[in-house]
Amino acid sequence: MKIQTDVLIIGGGATGVGISRDLALRGIPSVLIEKGDFASGASGRNHGLFHSGGRYAVSDPEAARECIAENRILRKIAPHCIEETDGLFVSLPEDGLDFRDKFLRACEEVGIQTTLLARDEALELEPELNPNLLSAVKVPDGAMDPFTLVIENAKDAEEHGAKILLHTEINSLILDGDKVRGAKVKDLYQGEEYIVEASYIINATGAWANQFLKLAGLHIGMALSKGSMLITNQRLNHSVINRCRPPSDGDIIVPNHTVSILGTTSIRLEEVENFEVTPHEVSLLIQETSKMIPTIQEARFIRAYAGIRPLFQSEEKGNDRAISRGFVLIDHGKRNGIKNLITITGGKLMTYRLMAEKTSDLICKKMGRDGSCSTHLKPLPGATRPTGLKERLKQFSKDRGEILCDCELVQRKEIEEVFGAEKLKDLQDILHRTRLSKGTCQGGFCVYRLLGVLHDLRMAEGDSNKILKGFLEERWKGLRPILWGTALKEEELIESIYKGIFNL
């Protein structure tokens, strides 16, 4: 089999699907290949902060400008992926007020609107804050749902003619002098191998950029920085809480639906695979974030996880937090002589659309085509969908059915609908597309039920216990670092069920 297209995009993160949509809206055919599911890398493993740009205002004004511009655009085109919570930058006694004043000036320079709040005003907005705080600065931060954002981009791209192939891996590139003619790819589920030929190839693989470039004998300077996060089992804050000081470990608490996410750490990695959160990182996050919200000391946690920031290094390095979070667009034609290969990396989820726009502009230029970007104007397909807890509860009480996930109230029919709508390949695909297993028990009960339903629907025949064991092993990575207190009780329950009653 052979597929021919104009542009081949590698990587199904926010950047890749963003490019896919942008090109589709310009009428340029493309094929996107992703070896896992959507948002398997950093797009799906972050704290979900909808940046105002405040975090970069002092250290990286350029990145801050990009953030606030995208902040305004995404509020219009993707309101259903964003909770408009605002954010506070809180100054604690040990921080002093020098940084705050620098912060206020920097925000003004890049155009981020700020409101200075006195101690009591801040406590009224956020009663769980450390009562000793000096002051807080309000900025237009928010919380976002990265997975929905990615799916919605993909859906719109496909509606406009783009082709997206998940669970498909690149085996090799077909090199022809100073060009890449295409790629040999493999469908990881069917095992089928085929060729995708394209005039242009875009490497949007994030932290995996060098793994891909190796296929073309290329390399770029990149630092991989692990950031670990911790999820509480209830929401502790209305708005995003940042520490008003230079970026550091454990300085942010992002609300997300019914939970809060504590972040982050920054640890240099040499490899992209096999990274885990250590108990030490968990203790560090609790110690630091509880300075802002003291009740974190007593909180129950449901999971720890980590993502990798792909940070582009032009030449010299220092502290990873000091490397720009700005993105980089490399035309390998100019750099290494491979004319039709482009790498887009660095950057962050918040600027995915801008990254896609710049990449698509470059493609148009290389193709000698007109066509201007419209992704900043056209809302995503679900933008008119009602959002918010109130709406969801209304919907839920209207047609309540059998519930599979008691923590997150996921209904059986929701699973059946997801199955009807898409071709799903594995358990993780389903878990990505619903809230099932995201709650306190972390799938301890509902994943068994989900597999049971799949058997009932005659959609699973093989060794489901192998899948169940695989899931429990994956789940363990997020749980092992947080097992004490109530979470440890729950773990004894889960072990007693699966190793005990079920003898897996």
Place this chain on the structure above:
Amino acid sequence: MHYDLIVIGMGLSGLMAAKTAAESGQRVLIVGKGMGSLVLFSNTIDVLGLPPLTGPKTMKMRDSLSQWIKEHPKHPYSQVGLEKIEEAFSSFLSLFPPPYSFQTIANMNCLLPTGAGTLRPTYLIPMTMIGGVSANGGNTLIIGFKGFKDFYTHYVADQLKYRGITLSFPDVLHQDMTATALARLMEKKSFRENIGWEIKKQLHGESRVGFPALLGMHDPILVKEDLEEIVGAKVFEIPILPPSIPGMRIFNRFKEWLIQKGVTFLLGYSVSKATLKGKRCERIEVRHPPVITSYSADRYILATGRFIGGGLKANDEKIFEPIFNLPLSQPPSREGWFRNSFFSDLPHPIYQSGILIDSSFRPVDEREELILENVRVAGSILAHHHSIDEKSREGIEISTGYWAAKRALGV
């Protein structure tokens, strides 16, 4: 109020201890926050189910235990001793005369199907499950109920190569049926007869019919026999996700017996404090919100379980015992509590942690120094076992509960 003996904890080990003391005519109080892991995980009575004790090299349980004790000198079974384990089992079994009795298959472990379609080794089996012993074989039909989300007939049937059907009863069953609600419905004759007739219609010559373990709370044998008569095939129960109806049957039987023997039975209350004087416990405080009541006794038995039961607690640095603050055997730091892999071949080190005891079941520290002379410790709170992997939960509970009480009485 003063008692001869106070048992703290209402799981299987606490109940066994209370029974043993009451049988010797002692004035007994048993107090427990909840019903323990008994009503969560216990279906059959596990004694020791590690491979190679199953499989082709099957051994008599007595020989397995004897070998185990030799190889694991610190294990609770070794503290009890082989003969005494058997004596404890006899005492447990005396509480369950037919029809709802427990039996073994030739004094060996046998394999029973589970709610995940796996086979699981176990030892003493209630009469409602005996038909499921895999060696009995035969064509088997598995029954599920629409709306009951803790058992999936096709999941089980597909793994075991049986046939499965899901029954729906729109008049009675709503969404979100629980095992306890279904067990109660099963006790209604008309309900189970309807089920029986429906199965008979759909039976394709199968000689056995497997149900999730919810065939009635009080008279499961009657439910089973009624179904067998209508369907014309052997009926058996399959252990499922918690809560465990068969575990509740065991609990209810103990409760009824203990209350009848005059034991003071305080379910739903937790012990908030113990007052010590030297190496003796003088009294305990029991929280009945909004009041706190003091009880004293000559002797005490601590049978509060592990983390689920609240017998052990852990903060982010260490594990501790909250009532008497007894010393614990435990790994040096949290990093060492669990292995990197969930399904590691070796058990997680945290499960070896627990209370150390002397030969009289009294708590001691790592240097074997006696901590409390009138307190005995029993059940899963003890150190040096990993009952989940060993499949020894009920065996440890029964034998240590029985012997902690015997030792407290000076036997």
